[in-house]
Amino acid sequence: MVEAGSTAGRYEIGELLGTGAMAEVYKAHDPQIGRTGAIKILKDSLIDETEYLNRFLKEASAAGTLNHPNIVTVYDVGKINELPYILMELVGSETLADVLDRKEKLPYSTIIDIAMQISSALDCAHNSNIVHRDIKPENILYDSATNTIKIADFGIAKQEDSDLAERTQVGTIMGTPRYMSPEQARGETIDGRSDLFSLGVILYELLTGRKAFDGQSMATLTLQILQQDPPPLRDCAPNVPRGLQSIINGLLNKKVAKRFQNGRQVYDALAKEQRTLLDQQDEQNYLPMQVRWTAIMGAVVGLVMIISVVMVFNVQRKLLTDQAISAGVSLATFIASESAIHLLGEDWIGLETLTDEAFKRKSFAALTIVDLGSVVRSSTDKSLVGKPWATLSNDDLLVTRQDVSIYETGEGESSLYILDSPIHFNETRIGSIKLSVSQSPLANVMSVTRRVLLVLGFSVTLVVLFAAYFLNRLVARNVLLVTRTIRDYAGGNHRARISRSWKNEFGALANAFNTMAEQLQIESHAEKPAQVSSLSEVEETPEGEPSMATDATLSGPGADDMALEQAVGELDNDTSSGGDVLDQGSLNGDSLDEEPLEDATVIQIRPES
Ligand SMILES: Nc1ncnc2c1ncn2[C@@H]1O[C@H](COP(=O)(O)OP(=O)(O)O)[C@@H](O)[C@H]1O
Numbered sequence: 024m025v026e027a028g029s030t031a032g033r034y035e036i037g038e039l040l041g042t043g044a045m046a047e048v049y050k051a052h053d054p055q056i057g058r059t060g061a062i063k064i065l066k067d068s069l070i071d072e073t074e075y076l077n078r079f080l081k082e083a084s085a086a087g088t089l090n091h092p093n094i095v096t097v098y099d100v101g102k103i104n105e106l107p108y109i110l111m112e113l114v115g116s117e118t119l120a121d122v123l124d125r126k127e128k129l130p131y132s133t134i135i136d137i138a139m140q141i142s143s144a145l146d147c148a149h150n151s152n153i154v155h156r157d158i159k160p161e162n163i164l165y166d167s168a169t170n171t172i173k174i175a176d177f178g179i180a181k182q183e184d185s186d187l188a189e190r191t192q193v194g195t196i197m198g199t200p201r202y203m204s205p206e207q208a209r210g211e212t213i214d215g216r217s218d219l220f221s222l223g224v225i226l227y228e229l230l231t232g233r234k235a236f237d238g239q240s241m242a243t244l245t246l247q248i249l250q251q252d253p254p255p256l257r258d259c260a261p262n263v264p265r266g267l268q269s270i271i272n273g274l275l276n277k278k279v280a281k282r283f284q285n286g287r288q289v290y291d292a293l294a295k296e297q298r299t300l301l302d303q304q305d306e307q308n309y310l311p312m313q314v315r316w317t318a319i320m321g322a323v324v325g326l327v328m329i330i331s332v333v334m335v336f337n338v339q340r341k342l343l344t345d346q347a348i349s350a351g352v353s354l355a356t357f358i359a360s361e362s363a364i365h366l367l368g369e370d371w372i373g374l375e376t377l378t379d380e381a382f383k384r385k386s387f388a389a390l391t392i393v394d395l396g397s398v399v400r401s402s403t404d405k406s407l408v409g410k411p412w413a414t415l416s417n418d419d420l421l422v423t424r425q426d427v428s429i430y431e432t433g434e435g436e437s438s439l440y441i442l443d444s445p446i447h448f449n450e451t452r453i454g455s456i457k458l459s460v461s462q463s464p465l466a467n468v469m470s471v472t473r474r475v476l477l478v479l480g481f482s483v484t485l486v487v488l489f490a491a492y493f494l495n496r497l498v499a500r501n502v503l504l505v506t507r508t509i510r511d512y513a514g515g516n517h518r519a520r521i522s523r524s525w526k527n528e529f530g531a532l533a534n535a536f537n538t539m540a541e542q543l544q545i546e547s548h549a550e551k552p553a554q555v556s557s558l559s560e561v562e563e564t565p566e567g568e569p570s571m572a573t574d575a576t577l578s579g580p581g582a583d584d585m586a587l588e589q590a591v592g593e594l595d596n597d598t599s600s601g602g603d604v605l606d607q608g609s610l611n612g613d614s615l616d617e618e619p620l621e622d623a624t625v626i627q628i629r630p631e632s
């Protein structure tokens with residue numbers, strides 16, 4: 024136990040960050056180089072347990088060879104008062120176990136993002152022949168602000184094929200049973216695919232909020248892991264995207280050969296799922312541009328069309344009305360001059376003949392001749408003759424032209440223009456004629472015009488709508504293609520390029536992106552020649568084979584590397600002379616107890632051979 028506020032070696036110890044089965048982790052500050060990290064110190068009580076010491080120092084050796092953004096970086100390793108410690112980078116203050124404890128539901132895209140980071144880190148470790156063997160929520164450090172994870176605690180990691188493994192019998196299995204793979208539970212030789220099973224168990228829990236294997240005793244839990252599939256996601260979390268469900272099922276396959284075979288495969292499948300999910304979210308967040316822009320275009324064109332139709336219609340009506348009135352005025356003045364002699368001579372028969380003759384030409388609806396005393400002297404309506412003329416209301420007066428007053432009466436079909444023209448003799452007014460002209464021919468022409476204009480306006484709007492839709496869809500598709508490629512690149516596929524070529528602005532955009540991607544790739548190669556850790560870089564090997572981190576070096580100052588080597592050397596001596604590994608019960612044997620399990624229980628199993 025170390026006191027917060029005390030110093031250990033050259034480190035100032037800060038708050039306790041977490042405790043595992045084997046060690047305590049504190050915040051630590053190195054005043055010499057002004058660096059703050061997390062110091063993991065073996066529990067006092069375990070100092071004499073060779074296996075723990077072994078395990079502890081091996082962690083530094085395993086994690087130290089890995090260089091990956093999602094694996095905790097080891098800075099330094101050594102001993103303070105005989106207690107071994109590992110100084111590593113300080114990561115957030117949470118683990119995925121805290122997230123699960125809070126029963127917090129993370130969005131699917133966040134969970135996929137976390138899963139992608141874990142599978143990328145595991146791929147890196149497995150490519151360096153390191154199997155973590157204890158992938159569980161407590162060992163995944165999580166920074167919720169950036170949604171970044173880092174895998175910690177390579178304490179029981181096994182370096183396959185290494186001399187160290189041979190000499191120290193690290194075939195011994197230690198791990199928390201709830202996240203263990205079936206082959207690990209059986210004590211068989213395991214490889215990276217076992218870690219992938221554990222990842223599946225974690226993801227199942229993140230997605231459903233329940234444990235994939237919830238047995239409360241070692242026996243039931245082991246049986247579940249070996250024989251039972253967890254309740255299907257399609258039943259207990261039906262909203263989880265189908266593709267994601269199938270990835271989890273692929274990870275949780277009990278048969279190693281049928282599982283995902285490496286972290287890369289898992290990462291690729293997750294990345295594809297993420298793209299689909301993000302595309303879907305985008306579509307829900309906004310109206311696609313072919314719909315929005317088409318609607319806007321339609322509204323604008325429709326409005327312009329309505330205004331145009333109304334304007335054209337009104338101008339047309341005005342012109343036609345003028346035309347009709349002018350024709351009426353000419354006719355009225357002509358009849359007025361013809362009737363003057365008859366009216367003056369009180370030749371009522373002559374007046375009547377004139378009226379009837381004019382009416383025969385059918386160019387007007389009615390004609391009435393009135394004398395100065397407003398008495399009807401002749402009319403196409405014989406019943407009016409001899410009666411006083413009912414004066415027209417001034418309200419109906421439309422316009423006056425060349426002494427002729429034009430009135431408008433009636434509605435719709437029966438509406439009329441009544442032209443009131445004075446009859447003069449030697450410039451003296453002697454009476455007037457009332458000529459009624461029907462408006463219905465005019466109304467017919469106007470209604471045809473209106474129909475033609477409306478059909479025209481509607482068809483133009485429709486054609487514009489179609490054209491706008493297809494053009495916008497074309498643009499939207501191109502934008503989507505570019506977006507997907509950029510997203511692909513951002514998701515780690517640094518080989519993603521826009522391969523379509525356009526001879527327009529999109530072509531320029533695609534060229535700009537491709538050039539930028541190429542440039543970034545060249546720069547990243549130039550900057551970190553020894554880093555082979557990230558998934559994207561593994562992809563770059565020409566043979567298409569994942570590259571091994573053969574030359575990977577420990578990060579941190581050279582002195583730290585030496586300290587690590589020395590410590591591991593000491594460990595070798597300790598364990599080769601120290602003898603037996605711990606054996607607290609074998610999953611293969613009969614000693615499965617029915618005691619309730621705590622998730623933090625660490626069990627150790629001896630391998631079959
Ligand atoms: N680098 C780190 N930064 C912050 N917290 C850490 C770090 N490493 C470990 N922890 C915290 O300490 C706990 C125990 O660390 P771990 O390495 O898993 O120890 P153990 O080997 O005993 O299981 C973790 O669950 C986590 O809460």
Ligand SMILES: [Mg+2]
Pocket residue numbers: 043044161162176
């Ligand atoms: Mg741990």
